[in-house]
Amino acid sequence: MQTRYWNLQNDTDGVMLREAAALIKAGEAVAFPTETVYGLGADGLNGTAVRKIFEAKGRPNDNPLILHIADKKDILKLTTGLTKQAEILIDKFWPGPLTVIVAKSSIVPDEVSAGLDTVAVRMPSHPVAAELIRLAGTPVAAPSANLSGKPSPTDAETVLADMQGRIAGIVDGGACSVGVESTIVDTTGPVPVILRPGGITREQLEEVLGLVELDPALAGAETLKPKAPGMKYRHYAPKAKMYVVEGEALQKLPLLAVAAAKFAPVAVICGGEVAEAMKRAENLHILNWGTEKTELAVKLYRLLRRCDKLGVELILSEGVTEDGIGLAVMNRMRKAAGRQVLTADEIDALLKNSTQLKSFVLK
Numbered sequence: 001m002q003t004r005y006w007n008l009q010n011d012t013d014g015v016m017l018r019e020a021a022a023l024i025k026a027g028e029a030v031a032f033p034t035e036t037v038y039g040l041g042a043d044g045l046n047g048t049a050v051r052k053i054f055e056a057k058g059r060p061n062d063n064p065l066i067l068h069i070a071d072k073k074d075i076l077k078l079t080t081g082l083t084k085q086a087e088i089l090i091d092k093f094w095p096g097p098l099t100v101i102v103a104k105s106s107i108v109p110d111e112v113s114a115g116l117d118t119v120a121v122r123m124p125s126h127p128v129a130a131e132l133i134r135l136a137g138t139p140v141a142a143p144s145a146n147l148s149g150k151p152s153p154t155d156a157e158t159v160l161a162d163m164q165g166r167i168a169g170i171v172d173g174g175a176c177s178v179g180v181e182s183t184i185v186d187t188t189g190p191v192p193v194i195l196r197p198g199g200i201t202r203e204q205l206e207e208v209l210g211l212v213e214l215d216p217a218l219a220g221a222e223t224l225k226p227k228a229p230g231m232k233y234r235h236y237a238p239k240a241k242m243y244v245v246e247g248e249a250l251q252k253l254p255l256l257a258v259a260a261a262k263f264a265p266v267a268v269i270c271g272g273e274v275a276e277a278m279k280r281a282e283n284l285h286i287l288n289w290g291t292e293k294t295e296l297a298v299k300l301y302r303l304l305r306r307c308d309k310l311g312v313e314l315i316l317s318e319g320v321t322e323d324g325i326g327l328a329v330m331n332r333m334r335k336a337a338g339r340q341v342l343t344a345d346e347i348d349a350l351l352k353n354s355t356q357l358k359s360f361v362l363k
């Protein structure tokens, strides 16, 4: 399939967005920017069109999609009724990086909801997304525009790398400003539950809702089944083995990184402070995200893909505290690392024994 590529910087009269919207209306899949990550959109009321998304991504079909709308009132057609909590959230956080799970109406195809009796709905704030959905004149079903299992794309070049030849078109509207996906809140029960932390923080939700629960499966108990089906997959995984280093262990990260780089290429994903403390060495790639957690959110997925391109054997990633956007960032970082963490004691042991360090790096 020929994939069209529209760079909106050259779209002086809106003709490109109209072409993209026409393809969505015609039942094709088109990638577009949102404030969180790039989405791969299709007509959300057309089951045949929605199936093209699953095919292009290689996505398991038990994983439901989010319907994107351009007007708050458009959710009313998609649901049999909103709870008070849902109304409060929509009023306060739309448009923006928040998805609500609501009881679905009969017009939502099974391909979207994967057989559940609920549906996920979000109204993005990105002006390009809003205009494209409005022009398409239908709710747009859209997962992140990556191949299944890879980190979500936060720019159009990355979408192209994953999706060229697999979809009808890509709308390039520049880089995403949030960088991690939307927060998903199940509003159907008595207490709202965060199924996936994201761009709207837990603190922001608590401010308007009072009590908010976290899906217990998010705390890492592998035995629990997450309520958002997609959260059970090992997402965001880079090719190299990856470890989170945090708290007390962080001081030892620079020494470990330099020592490990003697055996194979190593990447360190870290903030400016740790980057400054680190000696430069051959085969050591320091991927510095800056000072604020919001910067880490914006860059994390791009840095994970960068590690793949660099061909490193080992990734050491600085963990941050789980307040604010840190909850979403650490959820993704821990998943990328397959939940592997290095403690201060473990690092000490590796630094003392170079044979052990070598086999750790090369294993």
Ligand code: TXA
Pocket (backbone or CB within 6 Å): 034, 036, 037, 038, 039, 040, 063, 064, 065, 066, 097, 099, 101, 113, 116, 118, 119, 120, 122, 142, 143, 144, 145, 180, 181, 182, 183, 184, 195, 196, 227, 228, 229, 230, 231
């Ligand atoms: O920021 C975002 O949310 C991006 C942009 C493109 O809007 N989209 C996104 O979609 O992250 P996706 O498909 O990559 O992730 C959607 C998640 C999956 O984990 C899925 O299982 C969950 O939402 N989900 C969808 N419908 C659901 C439902 N009815 N109940 C529970 N979880 C649901």
Ligand code: MG
Pocket (backbone or CB within 6 Å): 143, 144, 152
């Ligand atoms: Mg995704």
